[in-house]
Amino acid sequence: DSGVTQTPKHLITATGQRVTLRCSPRSGDLSVYWYQQSLDQGLQFLIQYYNGEERAKGNILERFSAQQFPDLHSELNLSSLELGDSALYFCASSLGQNNQPQHFGDGTRLSIL
Amino acid sequence: QQQVKQSPQSLIVQKGGISIINCAYENTAFDYFPWYQQFPGKGPALLIAIRPDVSEKKEGRFTISFNKSAKQFSLHIMDSQPGDSATYFCAASNAGRRALTFGSGTRLQVQP
Numbered sequence: 001d002s003g004v005t006q007t008p009k010h011l012i013t014a015t016g017q018r019v020t021l022r023c024s025p026r027s028g029d030l031s032v033y034w035y036q037q038s039l040d041q042g043l044q045f046l047i048q049y050y051n052g053e054e055r056a057k058g059n060i061l062e063r064f065s066a067q068q069f070p071d072l073h074s075e076l077n078l079s080s081l082e083l084g085d086s087a088l089y090f091c092a093s094s095l096g097q098n099n100q101p102q103h104f105g106d107g108t109r110l111s112i113l
Numbered sequence: 114q115q116q117v118k119q120s121p122q123s124l125i126v127q128k129g130g131i132s133i134i135n136c137a138y139e140n141t142a143f144d145y146f147p148w149y150q151q152f153p154g155k156g157p158a159l160l161i162a163i164r165p166d167v168s169e170k171k172e173g174r175f176t177i178s179f180n181k182s183a184k185q186f187s188l189h190i191m192d193s194q195p196g197d198s199a200t201y202f203c204a205a206s207n208a209g210r211r212a213l214t215f216g217s218g219t220r221l222q223v224q225p
Contacts, residue, residue: 002156002158004156006156031211033212033213035213042215042216042217042218043157043202043213043215043218044215045212045213045214048211048212055211056210056211056212058212090156090157092156092213094211097211098208098211100145100147100162100206100211101147101159101162102147102159102213103159104149104156104157104158105156106154106155106156107155107156
């Protein structure tokens with residue numbers, strides 16, 4: 001058990017809808033990272049937050065946004081969903097903004113019908 | 114330049130054999146190289162990691178070999194067991210961009 005908790009485990013929705021994925025980092029970790037895993041693109045970094053502030057952006061679409069709350073949990077919001085957004089979304093956490101290692105949760109599987 | 118290239122895509126090894134997975138990178142600013150193991154339905158789990166100041170790191174049956182001049186690193190799994198059957202990802206990051214850049218993954222199957 002990595003100590004990183006992601007909910008829900010599975011999410012099924014339709015095109016055009018909006019969903020929110022939630023992540024609770026390991027106790028004491030201040031950084032949260034979001035990654036997308038798909039068959040064609042592999043594991044891709046989306047965005048990083050450290051202690052409530054955005055620190056780095058990767059291949060995150062404008063339809064996607066995230067935030068980290070004062071209690072350090074993070075949410076990834078996906079809107080105007082398209083079929084191609086179907087993927088596994090992972091959250092990882094680390095102690096600091098530059099420290100490693102990153103520990104991953106078990107992900108949320110998003111299916112767009 | 115942010116890419117990490119991983120090979121092979123899949124690997125079948127007999128129980129007790131050595132599994133070897135290779136990765137290559139271009140970005141010389143990378144300074145942290147972890148390997149992750151992923152089982153179906155689970156998130157990637159950190160296996161072992163290395164920094165460029167050492168050429169080899171061993172933890173139990175898992176060894177990372179690092180060749181800075183060739184910009185390559187590899188994972189060796191000694192005495193491979195059926196329980197090692199999983200997908201393995203190499204990754205890299207640097208101080209300027211702590212997000213991990215992942216390889217494409219290697220699906221390892223250890224036959225009993």
